[in-house]
Amino acid sequence: MADNALGRFLRARREATAPPTTERRRTPGLRRGELADRAGISVEYLTRLERGTDRSPSGQVLAALADALGMTADERIHLYRLVKAGSTCAPPPPPPLRPTVQALLDALAPTAAAVLDPAGDVLACTETFRTISGLGDERNVVRFAFSPAGKAHYPDWEQVAHDRAAALRAAADLGDHAASTLAFELSITVGEAFTSRYDAVGALPPATGTERWGAFLVAFETAYLSGGGENRLIVYFSQH
Template sequence: MADNALGRFLRARREATTPPDNERRRTPGLRRGELADRAGISVEYLTRLERGTDRSPSGQVLAALADALDLTADERIHLYRLIKADNTCAPPPPPPLRPTVLATLDALEPTAACVLNPAGDVLACTETFRTISGLNDEPNLVRFAFSPEARAHYPDWDTIANDRAAALRAAADLGDHAATVLAFELSITAGAAFTDRYDAAASLPPTTGTERWGRHVVAFETLYLPGEGEHRLVIFFSQH
């Protein structure tokens, strides 16, 4: 990351935010104390963030600051990327799917089906899944669920968002690194729409059930695949 890019961004957004009383001030925007109160953090901690002496804020703190500064969706994504750019530790590559798993997907056409890792990444899928899932170029079911496009694609968005957040929480609680990283990302980019569901997740996500995707109604079954990676095959049967 460029030297103290996070601190400069936070300070610039603070100074660009209209004070609650609209009073004329010598310096523009919110005072540090006002922003700290809004975000529920101490002035001392906010000062360390702006000065760059602390560059590892939690997702909860960044989400609170994003809410307090009323960041747009694009600004939230930029905030997350600033943190990501400072993290030089790349996770190991995922293990490749076995040829027999790929052959299973081929045999399932034209049924919608996909292979997921614990974090919800689509590792492989049938063409029918690609056509009706609505994901387009998004490779992760959970990230898609908290995108603007998902609200239009899922008539029962609230239920699906709860299930996707619960699935990610279950994977993160079991120590899956990718799930933990994605939860950190979504806490910033999606804010309370994600964190409220993630924090409240009190049960495991369903492994079978019915969902509505656009005009399609699909019943799904989840099969866990043996071997490394804890991958799961999810098959979606069209309902008429």
């Protein structure tokens, strides 16, 4: 991360945040101690972050700072991008989808169906899935579920959000790098609405059941594909 962009941004937001009192101060905004108390971290650690001597804070720390600073959704996304810009680790590209799996999807049309990787990325899907899923340009079902568009799309959002968080947690706990990276992202960009569900997961997500997508009630069945990678085929049967 060039020129300590993360530390500079945190300090600028701290200095732009209204202090808890109206007393006259020599410096604007919150003092480091006040922000550290709000975020539940030490002043020493906050100092290291602002000075750039520590450039690898956890998602929990960044989410706590974002909450303490009252960051907007756009500011949270910018904060995550600053951290991501400082990372030199790039995940390997996903293996190509087997032609037989694509042929299976083609045979399932016009039924809604999709192949997802462990992190929830849509690797391939039928046109019906694309139409009723609400994803639009988003290619990850977990990120979509925790977006404003996702919350509006799912009438039973609480249950859908719980299940998407559970699926991501299961993948991350099994060592999937993309799932862990997405969990880190959402802990910053979404905050407590995501972390409260992700941290509290106590069971695997359902492999079958029903969900409401907009005006559609869909029943789904999940089949895990052979060949490694833990990719799964999910078929959705519209009930309405």
